[in-house]
Structure formats: C-alpha cells, structure tokens
Amino acid sequence: MKRISYILLATTLLGVSCKKEFLQRNPQTNVTKEEFFNTPADLETYTNGLYTQLRATWADVFIGDKFSDDISVFTGGSEVDNFIRGGITPATVxxxxxxxxxxxxxxMLDNAGKTTGxxxxxxHYIGIARFFRANFYYKMVKRYGDVPWYGHVMGTxxxxxxxKAKDPRTMVVDSIMADLxxxxxxxxxxxxxNTYVTKWGALTLLARIALHEGTYRKYHTELNLQASAQTYLQRAISASQEIISNGGFxxxxxxxxxxxxxFSSADLSANKEVIFLQKSSKDLGVTNNTGVVLDWQWALNGRLADEFLxxxxxxxxxVPGYDKKTFTEIFANRDPRLAETIMPPGFTTTPTNSPYVTRPSFGGYxxxxxxxxxxALRGGYxxxxxxxxxxxxxxxxxxNAEAKAESGTLAQTDLNATVNKLRSRVGMPALDMAAANAAPDAYLAAAYPLVTGSNKGVILEIRRERRVELACEGFRLDDLYRWKSGALLAQKPVxxxxxALGAxxxxxxxxxxxxxxxxKTDESPIAGLPASVKDKLTKYYISDGDFILSNGTSGQIMFTKDNTSPRSFIEPKYYYFPIPLEQTVLNKNLTQPTGWQ
Known part of the structure; x- marks a missing residue:
C-alpha cells in the first residue's frame, strides 16, 4: 500500500492545529508516506482518524448488550439471535x-520509524496505534479464537x-498484551x-482484556490453558490497581x-468517573442515536430485572412469589438502578407529558x-x-474485585474499595464477603454452576453487580462467553x-x-369496565401471535418465536463464530474454529 486516501483522514482534520499546512501539501488527493509521517503532528493527525474504531453505536451497546440474555425480543436483525436458533453456518455468516x-x-506503525522530533x-502516538491494534485483535480473538496475526502491511x-494459516490464540493474545x-x-x-485515549485508557483496556482472557482460560478447560489463567488475572489486578491508586478517578x-x-448528560467532559468519552455536540453536529433505546425494536429481559436486589x-x-409480582409491584423497595435501567410505572419523556405506556408485545420491560x-438533547432519529x-x-x-475474587486474593477491604463504592452511590447496603461465601445465593448458583470453591458466594455477587451496574453497556455477551455460561442464551426470555386476561x-x-x-372476537374480560375506561385502553391480542402467557390465560409474557424457532447453545461450538465459507475457499490454509470444521 503506497498511498492513503484523504478520505481515510477526513474525520481527523477537524480541530487539528496543523490543518492548514496539512491541506496545502501535494498531491491534494493522496498522502504519500514520503511526505507524511515526518513529525509528531503527522502522527497525531493520523491517529485521530483511528478513533472511529472505538465509537459506540446503538447496534452493539445501547441495545442491551449486543443481543445478549438481557434482551427479551428484538424485531430487527440480530446475528446472535440467528446464531442461537441455528441460522448461522459458514455459508451464511x-x-x-x-x-x-x-x-x-x-x-502508520510501518512508517512511524521515519518520524523525527x-x-x-x-x-505516545505509536502507543495509540498499538492500543487500537490490540483492540482490533481482541475482538477477532473473542469471535474466532485462533486468528492470523499480521504485524505489518502486506502487499499483493x-x-x-x-x-497464511491461523496463529494460535496464545501467540495472538501475547501480541495483544505486548501492544497494550x-x-x-x-x-x-x-x-x-477525555475524548482522547490516555495512559489510563490504555490500562483500562489492558485490565479488561487481561480479566477476559484470565477467566476464559480458567473456565474453558477444553483449551488446556488453565495454568496461565492466573498470570492474566494478576495483570488485571495490577493494571486496575494502578488506575485506582494513581489515575485520580x-x-x-x-x-x-x-x-x-x-448516561443522559449533555457534558461529561469534567466528570471524574469518565476515563474515555464519546463527545456529542449540537453546535458541531456530532450526534448519537440513543433516543431509540426506548420502545423502538426491543425491550429488556425480566431475568435481568430479577437480579436487581x-x-x-x-x-x-x-421474595416469596417474586415471579408473580406485577409490573407496578416489582419496582417497590428495589435497588435504585433498576428504575434507571428499565422504565418504571409513571415514567414520562417530558415533565408535562402523560406517563409512557409500556407495550406487552415486547415483554413490557x-x-x-x-x-x-x-x-433539548433529543432531535429525532x-x-x-x-x-x-x-x-x-x-x-x-x-x-479489580472480580480478578481478586477469581485469583483467591480478595479481602473485605478490596470489596469496600470497589463494589461497595458503587453500591454506596445509590444507597445500597455493602456487600459482605463472609456472609456471601457462607450462604451463596441459590438463584445465581443455579445460573453459574461452574463457580465453585471458598469464594463462590462473593464471585456470584460480583457477577450480579457487573450485570446491574453495567447493564446495556455492551459487556454482557462477552461476560457469558468468558464465564462459559453461554447456556443462559438458550433460556427463553420473559x-x-x-x-389474568383483561385490563x-x-x-x-x-x-x-x-x-x-x-x-378480537372475545373481549369479555373487559366487558364490565366503564366505557370511559374501555375506550382509552390499548388492546393487545394473544391471537396476533407475537406473545403468549406462560400459563395460557395468566403468567409471564413469553414469545411465540421461542416456541416456533427454539433457542439452543451447543458447547463448545457456539463460543466461536465460523469463518465465512468463501474465505476458507480463497485461503485453503484457514481452518474453522472448534466445532465448525
């Protein structure tokens, strides 16, 4: 690759101090490596263009964690939904x-060696590029396991x-960690x-990947990599601890x-909790699509709601009969984060509007x-x-808390400095390590049967805290995969x-x-209502085929699709996606991940 189009750099030129000089360079349609990569300012301009790789989108974050088990139903196209219903093959993926x-x-990395200054x-800018390479490659590892590692640009x-053939996961992850x-x-x-990656952002990604890899190796015993799990857990601890001790957050x-x-502010630039930020601006025309999270194509799973304390x-x-509490009852005396994640009764989109009415065809949450x-922050789609x-x-x-719990080094003081700071913010009681381990929660234990040992109870509670605190932020599917808990994706959402049928x-x-x-032919359950009430009802009919009630005429809402097109999770096959068939035809050395051969 001898030339790079200005189109690639278009987004980087806004607000760069060397903009005028840069645009005056020749040729005016392309940047040659001979004329570029000469100064740190060149590297800055180039790396600014890489930030598009880290942008959040509704499709992979704000839609309830990448179509994980936090979602009840989604009416748009979902690769994960198609996957667990058997619709993904090498020919269709x-x-x-x-x-x-x-x-x-x-x-950039191939040409940065000629930069002077x-x-x-x-x-710094080489580090930014290597940060993005690590981020790219770990997405590939999570999806495919083994992948070919390319450390340089290739020519035809x-x-x-x-x-080339795939490189083993161990080699690729070692390279990722070296970059980080x-x-x-x-x-x-x-x-x-905080719209730029800093040392603290690099350490956050390092800690995130180290925790992911450490727990993946611990629980996925079929890889025979358990012996190295502790090394990654310890690096997750030390990286997160450096941020805690020295980052000033x-x-x-x-x-x-x-x-x-x-999650709903116009300006988080000075917020001490934000390590890296995606900035929006009405004046600059930089927008996002977060308005679609409310009642567009999906709702959240009742099983997520159940985990809030x-x-x-x-x-x-x-609580006796917890699964029979109505929508207006489940929010009473709960963790305040529940009503900040799932729309509660009485919610309004503006102070002067009538309460927003939920829709049962999506499940209601x-x-x-x-x-x-x-x-003022909502301008439409x-x-x-x-x-x-x-x-x-x-x-x-x-x-920090999870890595210490999984490695067996967690103490109550660690919980107080981590999980309990999150609980304290919303007025929730502190998590007590001894009490949690003495009597592990039976509901969570059934969900995560692979968790064993003396720290079982506190590990389960930390997993609860992750699901609650980080709900709808894009972590849940990765968490299920690294914990080897993909079977939860096969559960029918509720x-x-x-x-009872009626109003x-x-x-x-x-x-x-x-x-x-x-x-529509049987409205007897509402026949006795006054006309003034009946006329204002929004009516939903089971015969329309979108949903059913678990007990026929009562019970939790469930979805017809889960009966007509059942969910399943095949272990360990479904922990990886297949490589598209045409790629293995083009490159005979590429082999499919485990289970897809």
Whole structure:
C-alpha cells in the first residue's frame, strides 16, 4: 500500500492545529508516506482518524448488550439471535471483513520509524496505534479464537502472508498484551480532554482484556490453558490497581440521579468517573442515536430485572412469589438502578407529558438507560446530543474485585474499595464477603454452576453487580462467553407478569391503561369496565401471535418465536463464530474454529 486516501483522514482534520499546512501539501488527493509521517503532528493527525474504531453505536451497546440474555425480543436483525436458533453456518455468516482497520493501523506503525522530533510524543502516538491494534485483535480473538496475526502491511506480492494459516490464540493474545503494555508505558497520562485515549485508557483496556482472557482460560478447560489463567488475572489486578491508586478517578454523583447522569448528560467532559468519552455536540453536529433505546425494536429481559436486589440488600428472587409480582409491584423497595435501567410505572419523556405506556408485545420491560431525559438533547432519529462514556471507572473497580475474587486474593477491604463504592452511590447496603461465601445465593448458583470453591458466594455477587451496574453497556455477551455460561442464551426470555386476561394498570395511577385479550372476537374480560375506561385502553391480542402467557390465560409474557424457532447453545461450538465459507475457499490454509470444521 503506497498511498492513503484523504478520505481515510477526513474525520481527523477537524480541530487539528496543523490543518492548514496539512491541506496545502501535494498531491491534494493522496498522502504519500514520503511526505507524511515526518513529525509528531503527522502522527497525531493520523491517529485521530483511528478513533472511529472505538465509537459506540446503538447496534452493539445501547441495545442491551449486543443481543445478549438481557434482551427479551428484538424485531430487527440480530446475528446472535440467528446464531442461537441455528441460522448461522459458514455459508451464511458475515464478518471477517474488518481487516482494513488493521491495515490502516499497521500502515502508520510501518512508517512511524521515519518520524523525527520529540521522542516521547512519537512514542505516545505509536502507543495509540498499538492500543487500537490490540483492540482490533481482541475482538477477532473473542469471535474466532485462533486468528492470523499480521504485524505489518502486506502487499499483493506477499502471498505467503496473505494465505497464511491461523496463529494460535496464545501467540495472538501475547501480541495483544505486548501492544497494550507498550501503550500503557508510552501513552501520556493526560490530554486536553477525555475524548482522547490516555495512559489510563490504555490500562483500562489492558485490565479488561487481561480479566477476559484470565477467566476464559480458567473456565474453558477444553483449551488446556488453565495454568496461565492466573498470570492474566494478576495483570488485571495490577493494571486496575494502578488506575485506582494513581489515575485520580472517582465514583461521581449520588443516588439514582447521580447514576442516571452518566448516561443522559449533555457534558461529561469534567466528570471524574469518565476515563474515555464519546463527545456529542449540537453546535458541531456530532450526534448519537440513543433516543431509540426506548420502545423502538426491543425491550429488556425480566431475568435481568430479577437480579436487581431489594433495597435492603437481599435478593429479589428470595421474595416469596417474586415471579408473580406485577409490573407496578416489582419496582417497590428495589435497588435504585433498576428504575434507571428499565422504565418504571409513571415514567414520562417530558415533565408535562402523560406517563409512557409500556407495550406487552415486547415483554413490557422497556429500556431507559441512555435515553436522553432532557427534550433539548433529543432531535429525532440519530439526532441526540448526550455524551457517551466508553471507558468508565466503575468498570475498573469491578475488574479489580472480580480478578481478586477469581485469583483467591480478595479481602473485605478490596470489596469496600470497589463494589461497595458503587453500591454506596445509590444507597445500597455493602456487600459482605463472609456472609456471601457462607450462604451463596441459590438463584445465581443455579445460573453459574461452574463457580465453585471458598469464594463462590462473593464471585456470584460480583457477577450480579457487573450485570446491574453495567447493564446495556455492551459487556454482557462477552461476560457469558468468558464465564462459559453461554447456556443462559438458550433460556427463553420473559416479560411482565399478567395475573389474568383483561385490563392492566401499567402507569401506577390505579387506572387501567392496556388490555391483554385472547382475540378480537372475545373481549369479555373487559366487558364490565366503564366505557370511559374501555375506550382509552390499548388492546393487545394473544391471537396476533407475537406473545403468549406462560400459563395460557395468566403468567409471564413469553414469545411465540421461542416456541416456533427454539433457542439452543451447543458447547463448545457456539463460543466461536465460523469463518465465512468463501474465505476458507480463497485461503485453503484457514481452518474453522472448534466445532465448525
């Protein structure tokens, strides 16, 4: 690759101090490596273009964790949903088409050796590029396991490299960690704002990947890599601890409003919890699509709602008849984060609006986390102006606690410095390690049968805290895979509990808002209602085929699709996606991941 189009760099030229000089260079349609990569400013301009690889999108974050078991139903196209229903094969799968991202990174790294100037600045931008290479490659490892490692740009004559076989997971992950270690050592600790990757962002990604790999190797015994799991867990501990001790970050805000502010604010630039930020701006026309989280194509799973604790710290699933509580009952005396994640009764999109009425055809548990609460920040589809935290300190604390628990080094003081800081923000009781280990929660133990040992109870509670605190932030599917808990994807999701066919109050004002009926020809369950009430009801019919009730005429909402197209999770095959068939035809040395051969 001898030339790089200005199109690749278009997004990097905004706000760069050398913009005028850069645009005056010849040729005006292409950047040649002979004329570029000469100064640290050139490297800065180039690396700014790589940040598009780290942008959050509704498709992989704000839609409830990548179509994981946090989702009840999704009416759009979902690769994961198709996957667990047997619709993915090497002949039908997508993917394997993002190598251009790697090429753009390697192009800079191959040419940065000719850059002259402040060596610390040069090393900083090389570290940024290696950060992005690590991020690219770990996405590939999570999807495919073994993948070919390319550390340099290839030309059309490099046939041996173009048609090479996959490299083993161990070699690729070692290379990823080397990139991140370089980034953590060389990327500068401070920039003018938190929209740039800093040393702390590099350490966050390092800690995240180290925890993922350590737990993956621990629980996926079929890889025979358990002996190296502890090394990764220890690096997750040390990287997260460095951020905790020296990064100057903190848990911000108080109560439900403090938690909400992280996901629905116009400006998080000065927020001490945000390590890396995706900035939105109405003035600059930089937008996001977070407005679609509320009642567009999906809702959240009742099983997610069940894991939020009571406000006294006891499990909701230990309450007698918890699975028969109605929509207006489940929010009473619960962890405040529940009503900041799932729309509660009485929720309004603006202070002057009537309460928003949920829809049972999606299950009833609508997502509000990330929804812009201020109408001034909502401009329509893909025209929302809230800032989005990409790396936040809460994740670092959870990494630290989990890695210590999994490695057997956790103490109560560690919990107090991590998990209990998150609970304290929303007024929840502290997690007591001894109590959790003395009586592990039976509901969680059934969900995660591979968790054993003296720390079983506290590991389960840390997993609960991750699911609750980080809900809808894009972590859940990866968590299930690294814990070897993919079987949870095969469980049928559930919606709200319906005590009987007929009218239901779902806004909490004591007046019925919706009616669930068997069919349009039988409205007898609402026949006795006054006309003034009946005429205002939104009616849903089981005969339409979208959903059913678990007991026929009562019970939890479930979805017809889960009966007509059952879910399954094949171990260990489904922990990896197949490589598209055409790629293995083009490159005979590529082999399919485990189970897909």
């Amino acid at each position: 997508g993917g394997w088409n993002t190598w251009n991202q790697l090429r753009s990174i390697n192009y 402040d060596q610390a600045a040069i090393n 004559k490099d046939e041996d490299m173009l048609y 270690e370089y980034a953590a050592a060389n990327v500068l600790p401070a920039r003018t704002n 903190d848990i911000t805000g108080s109560g439900a409003a403090g938690y909400r502010a992280l 009571m406000n006294d710290g006891t499990p909701f699933t230990s 609508l997502q509000v986390k990330f929804y812009p609460r201020d109408p 893909d025209l929302n102006y809230t800032d989005l935290p990409i790396f936040r300190y809460a994740e670092v604390l959870l990494i 919606g709200i509990y319906v005590p 239901l109050d779902v806004t909490g004002d004591g007046v019925a808002d919706i009616a669930i009926l068997q069919s």
